Amino acid sequence: MSVQISEAETVPVAWTRNDLLDLESLTAEEISLILDTADSFKERTDNCTKKLALLQGKTVANLFFENSTRTRTSFSLAARRLGADTVDFSSSGSSLSKGETFIDTAKNIEAMGVDAVVVRHRTPGTPRLLAQNIGCSIVNAGDGPHEHPTQGLLDILTIRQQRGSIDGLTVALVGDIAHSRTARSNIWGLQKLGAHVIVCGPTTLVSQRWEEFGVEIANSLDEILPRCDVLNLLRIQFERQQMRPFPSVREYALLYAMTGQRMKAAKDDVLIMAPGPINRGVEVTPEVADGPHSVILEQVNNGLAVRMAVLWLLLGADRATETKPR
């Protein structure tokens, strides 16, 4: 049983890429195309609960060199909602644990006849290296702290659904900017769509060099709070830090946790987002995470829609001519 999407929507550009590696290299039009496609899938599948047959006969492999539950599940579901088969391939730790390079691993999977490889790896750039070495489509599902394009896209989609447009909004990314792939993907995507981006956190986690890219730097959450339309509260990536960049979790929470008290200083219609998993009490208190301004669970649902859109754009029958769901 499948639902066909029949109504064609006008889309601004053709999708020509074979891979989705980052948002840094995408154009505003390409990002909007993915978001429009995601919206349209969402609408026509009753919030991604129904199946389509658009990718029947295609196989999507999840190649996760780093642990993940949510992203992997989300990609698997997205692929299946489109009628594709999925196969999971996980390899903990180094790909060399069995003496095989990660490129050989991927080549082996490709040789089994998959059409797309969704890859997560602890090392920045690994998806790009795979894309250079194998022919099937590569989707970056997080390469260390570098980028996590579908997370950036789902965050932006969530904001766009709530506000209609990204242009002119002030969005603060709060927390561990240094080690956050979500931060990087959000920065590029939001800027391209016209948002003013603030990165906020302790000096040890927020490089002044972001200013070179037109990003505002803030070390005080309280100072920027009143002018933010969106607060995206990033998780402290303890596992990626070489040396703890602040004296204690208690001190961090004191300075940067989004609390009920701080909410009083925020705009009335502020959106509270978190890419998760959230450390309750560290980045955000439960009353805020579960409060009326929170769109955290909408983000999760949008994750499915965005991943469906990405897989369809990459694997859809004829990329060159068919640029919209039918």
Add this chain to the structure above:
Amino acid sequence: MSKLLIQNGRVIDPAQGLDRVTNVLIEDGRIAGYDVGSSDDMELVNATGKIVAPGLIDMHVHLREPGREEDETVATGTAAAVVGGFTSIACIPNTEPPIDTRDTVQYIKHQAARADNCNVYVVACASKGREGKELAEIGQLVEAGAVAFSDDGSPIYDSELMRRALEYCSMFNKPILNHAEVLELTRGGVMHEGSVSMVLALPGMPAEAEDVMTSRDISLSEATGGRIHMMHVSSAGSVEMIRRAKLRDVPITAEVTPHHFTLTDECLRSFDSNFKMSPPLRGQRHVDACIAGLADGTIDVIATDHAPHSPEKKMQELDLAPFGIVGLETCLGLVITKLIEPGILDWSTALAKMTINPATILGLDKGTLAVGAEADVTVIDPQVRWIVDPSEFRSKSVNTPFGGEELIGRADTVIVGGRIKHRASAPAVAAV
């Protein structure tokens, strides 16, 4: 009585301040004279339109033997050296086992003699086992032929050990070659810390990690009078500190590699591990400082830091791939293309940094075409344009970031001890 005449080349010998078109006669392995006409008993090398230079010297080469023969051997490394125009190289002791005994020094010399490609000088470990704990048997190593001491691959970390090494080596008038890097600041690092590393989220290695140790080494050299040579200088701060130290007559010398005067950290956007080296490729400001240091004499030497790694090692993820690139076969072309052609260095200055300067630092009786000198000669074609093709490398490894690059100039004929070891236009000929 073999005679070889290099005819009609532009002979540039910085050691003698010589730069004129003439013939160079080689007789019995030594430079016998200039302005000599040809006669029937001479083998002739036509150097018209070419530059006749003292044989090039690379004082920073990792030959990998013993222990990592899958990456390079003395035979393949010296073959690569000769093709690159080098007639003498100094090999670095971070082998397995490290070169810290008379036996290992002798082994290298023996392998070099068997390969019979070019002269090989041995840099031995400064510390036993290259462990950075106690001094290696420096006196015995000097006796075995070591020309300098270094723990390269790693810095000489313990400041007291460095002080002792400088003091002790001064007794033998041998330099310490140090890799300046404060490891706490580069832990887990993959590339230069800057805007690019921030965007790529690759762990950074800040320039200050080099500067802090350069500063220490200058202080200790100044205090002890021991000769310090800073390997592969890559940061603006270090260049400036070395410049000032030289003004105070600190016995310090320094080298820069071709990749540090040609490439920046922007290259890492490709995530290609052939751009991963230590010290890392830095920002343009640092590259400009290295070039300025080469131009004003702060930097004495151009050395390759030839660091072969087999493809399966370099093909790993960027954090696992080892640091380093090969350099012997691209160095001369890069010097000509990036320094001489743009007018940054004149021929004599550039050649000094690859001939007499490294010879002087290492105390070698090399690096000049003076009458009576051993006939190590590199005839350079300064105009030929060629594309770097790693598949043609003599080196056992192909980890170069310059593959596909068009370079100007390369070694045409390479003569070691009076014997032609390489001809670009013709296959290498047997010993004369």
